[in-house]
Amino acid sequence: MYSELPYAFAQVAIETIYVAIQTIIYSLLLFTMIGYEFKVEKFLYFYYFIFMCFTYFSMYGMMVVAPTPSHQIAAIVMGFFMSFWNLFSGFLVPRPK
Template sequence: MDVGKFFLFYYFILMCFMYFTLYGMMLVALTPNHQFAAIVMSFFLSFWNLFSGFLIPRTEIPIWWRWYYWASPVAWTINGLVTSQVGDKDDPVVIPGELPMAVKAYLETHLGFRYDFLPVVVAAHIGWVLLFLFVFAYGIKFLNFQRR
């Protein structure tokens, strides 16, 4: 294990916590009450988890649903965590029924994770945090659900 992998792991976990926190704040700012925000949050979290690439790999998601994989912040986090930690390994992995291949090749062919795509994944996390932050700020500034 090297220092770069440790800091990338820490970065992805920290950014995941940040975008989930800001997502919750954004929903509370955009909805009239916290009950409605919880309903909206559970709807989107279900789809984020379903299309994150954990249950169904991106390569096996139907092409007409693949856009939702890219619209899921959880997918970006899983991609970043897996790729940053083992995406550069050339160690062989044995999959039953297939020829042995390098971990790097397995990640590319079966999961669609490429190590050279890692800077984009890092930038995408900043994008998700900024998106949720600015929409939250807009909601706090311009939306008012109080009744007098």
């Protein structure tokens, strides 16, 4: 029906706008709840970090859904990879005694 590249670009464009709006609301709430010193450069750095994390996981979700036949199977596949990410990111590494 559609070519793959324009379809992928459209998905990324729409998700980027949605994630930017979601991130500004989340960042404003979280930044004030944490109690960081409110300076523009610190807030923009915080916003950038949160925005990139949200974008990364949104794009990862679209990447997993694309080759799988349904979103239920994509959720199972995503859970498998999330276990490995947590294993190698330091969350499950025991502390030295």
